[in-house]
Structure formats: C-alpha cells, structure tokens
Amino acid sequence: MDSSTDLITKSLLFLHLLVLSAAGCYPSIFSFGDSLADTGNLLSTSPNDQSGCPPYGMTFFHHPTGRCSDGRLIVDFIAEAMGLPLLPPFLEIMNSSSAQEVEELRKGVNFAVSGATAMDYSFFKERGVDVSDNNSSLFYQLQWFKQLLPSLCSSSSDCKKMLQNSLFLLGEIGGNDYNNPFTQGLSVDEIRSFVPRVIQTIGSAINELIELGARTLVVPGITPLGCNSMYMTYYHSDNQEDYYDSRGCINWLNEFASYHNGLVQDEIRRLRQLHPYATLIYADYYGAIINIFSNPQQFGFGNKELFVACCGGGGPYNYNASAICGYEGSTVCDDPSKYFHWDGLHCTEAAYRIIADGLLTGYFATSAISSSCPGVKLNADQLNLITSS
Ligand SMILES: *[C@@H]1O[C@H](CO)[C@@H](O)[C@H](O)[C@H]1NC(C)=O
Ligand SMILES: *[C@@H]1O[C@H](CO)[C@@H](O)[C@H](O)[C@H]1NC(C)=O
Ligand SMILES: *[C@@H]1O[C@H](CO)[C@@H](O)[C@H](O)[C@H]1NC(C)=O
Ligand SMILES: *[C@@H]1O[C@H](CO)[C@@H](O)[C@H](O)[C@H]1NC(C)=O
Secondary structure, three states, rough: OHHHHHHHHHHHHHHHHHEEEEEOOOEEEEEOOOOOOOOHHHHHOOOOOOHHHHOOOOOOOOOOOOOOOOOOOHHHHHHHOOOOOOOOOOHHHOOOOOOOOOHHOOOOOOOOOOOOOOOHHHHHHHHHOOOOOOOOOOOHHHHHHHHHHHHHHHOOOHHHHHHOEEEEEOOOOHHHHHHHHHHHOOOOHHHHHHHHHHHHHHHHHHHHHHHOOOOOEEEOOOOOOOHHHHHHHHHOOOOOOEEEOOOOOOOHHHHHHHHHHHHHHHHHHHHHHOOOOOOEEEHHHHHHHHHHOOOHHHOOOOOOOOOOOEEOOOOOOOOOOOOOOOOOEHHHHHHHHEHEOOOOOOOHHHHHHHHHHHHHHHHOOOOHHHHHHHOOEEEHHHHHHHHOO
C-alpha cells in the first residue's frame, strides 16, 4: 500500500467526523451538468430514456429515478453530507408555486441534464457531429437558473445573501462534448482542437454565476475516458504496445482527458485572480478514479469487475451499443457494489460514494468542500494530524 492510498483509507475512516461538521454548512446547493449529476431532468422530458427503466435505481431508491446509476450520485452524497434534501430536478418542479414548495426549492435545485454538453447544438452541427437538439446545454441550464431565481428570493439583498451562502456545482460538464464526436469517428486531433472552446464556455458560465452573486463553486474535471467500458469497447486493441497503461486504461484517451483537465485548472486560476473573493474548488474526478483503478481491492472492487460494466448487453466489457442497460438484451450483475462501472458510461453508487468522500475531505479537491463552509471551521489541521500519525 503506497502512502497516498494509506492517506485515503485513513481519511475515509474519519469521514464521519467531517460529515458531522459539514451539516448545516450551506443552506442550498445548485447543480449544473450532465448525466453524472442529473437527478431526473432528462427523464421528465424523455419518459422512455433508459434511466427510467429497471435496473436503474435498484440499490438505493429501489426504482428508477432518472439517475444514471444503481443509486445515489456524487451530488446526492454531497447534499446528504450537508444535511440537505436530495436536489429536485428543475424540469420537474419548474411550475411549483405553493409557498411550501418554494421554501423547499430554496434548499437547492438541480439543472443537470443527461446528455448535456457545454457547447450549444449549433457548435456540433457546424462540425458535422450529431447531437440531439435538446436545448439542455450549459447556456440553457443557466437560463433556467436565472428564470427560477426571482421566485426563490424576495428582495435583491435576500437574493444576494442566498447566492453568497449557496454551494454551486458546475458539473461534471464537457464529457459529452467529446463523447459524441469520438463515437462518431472524429479524429482525436480534431476533437483536441476544440477543447479550448469548451473550457471558455465553462469559464463564462462560472463567471456569470459569480457576477450573479455566487461565492463558492466546485468545478470538476472530466473522468479518465480511457478507463471507461464504452471507450474500451470502441477502441479495443489486441496488439499495440504502450496502448494501455499499467492499470489497463487506454493511454491516449487518458492523455486527452488530462489535457482538458489541465486547461480547466488554468481557467480556474485565471478566474480566481479575477474574483479573489470567490472560492473556486477544482474537483479532481480524474485523480479520484485513477486512484481507484490503481488500488481497486482497497476500495472493495474486484480486479475482474473493474473494467466490466455491471449492467449491459454483452461483449468483453459488457457494453453493447445495441443492447444498453435498461433495454432488451441487457442483464445486470448480482452485486453492483463490487463493480466500478454501472452501465459502461456511468459509475455505480459504490464508486460515486468514494469520489464524493474524496471531494468532501479534500483529498480529490483543491480544498475540502466542507472546509469552505461559511462559519464552519473544518479541521483541516486535525485531519492532517489524523492522517499523518
Ligand atoms: C410547466 O408549465 C408549462 C407552461 O404551462 C408547461 O408547458 C410545462 O409542461 C409544465 N411543466 C411541468 C413539468 O409540469
Ligand atoms: C435528447 O433526448 C433524447 C430523447 O428525447 C435522448 O435520447 C437523447 O439522449 C437526448 N440527448 C441529449 C444531448 O440530451
Ligand atoms: C431549441 O432552441 C431553438 C432556439 O430557441 C429552437 O429553434 C429549437 O426548436 C429548440 N429545440 C428544441 C428541441 O426544443
Ligand atoms: C449485442 O446486442 C445485440 C442485440 O441484442 C446482439 O445481437 C449481439 O449479439 C450483442 N453482442 C455481443 C458481443 O454480445
């Protein structure tokens, strides 16, 4: 066991301490992004989506909720840790009007939509990439937020206070800006050439939220695409040397993801200088997942199950585009908690829990989400003491 995993194991042991101190920290959470964060928006407009079919939701909710997993997502674990209700999907609650309903919405709303991209539909159309025109890109999600805001707070000082105290989760977003072009056969060089545009769009959204009054924002990078069952299926190789890294993930795809993540972090540094009074936390989904793939057993995942999706329609990674999870021809594993991948594109609840823990404690974030709580002094020193002893 190397020292970094040792640290993580210890920090997980002490997580309950941190969760206690985080409760009551933020009065509300607003979340934007794609299927890694969608708690039901796509399903409310597309009732036949796979996320509305069993076995989605089997572990925690015991029925499908529109979440692309067997249970809770990272955003759910963060809400729980803050003592808040799980965030309702905007497209489901957009017409709420009773005072009681509105009071609940002040605790947070989720604007993330499965399939959403950072860039608008027209951007892809110009490049010959087919994405469904669902008008759910980051731009639209921000529009929805601005549309809802006046009903959440009464005066401009009330709104200011609410925004200042809220936690904003900006993603994950950007993954689909690459998934669509990759699966439609664009070259990696071509896709790489528009990464800066994607970053610029994410940066503008962050900037706009800060200008509206947001003060604490968590900005995730994208996941290591090269460890993903869907990509492993599309880009499988039997004989290229150096094609896979020591963990078994596809090198060039992870390099691509790291390129995006490097630029996201540059953008965060730029925005911090522009808005020194705002707290921008980089959430290292990539690092968290690489860590799991480096020491799967330590986190409770079987070696054999690591690359194979729990739910899918066959093939070496149990990912089959003609028989995706939830639809005819797919089957589900007995114990999702032993698997990292849920349906080939998304993680199991077990995996999301580990990533969320890493963000809350600060091991996979530039600072612990809980330590940026206004008024709550989180024991970063205490934690260091614990983990270095
Ligand atoms: C909300 O109201 C609009 C306008 O009346 C309607 O088109 C939409 O379907 C409603 N949404 C929900 C989730 O009820
Ligand atoms: C758009 O909606 C369709 C169903 O109406 C769904 O299959 C597709 O994944 C969605 N795409 C995006 C980009 O949200
Ligand atoms: C998306 O928005 C554009 C511009 O407002 C509109 O023309 C188009 O019909 C919308 N598409 C969908 C699927 O709602
Ligand atoms: C993928 O699914 C299709 C449709 O169910 C099936 O015909 C095919 O055999 C499956 N492929 C693999 C590799 O299991």
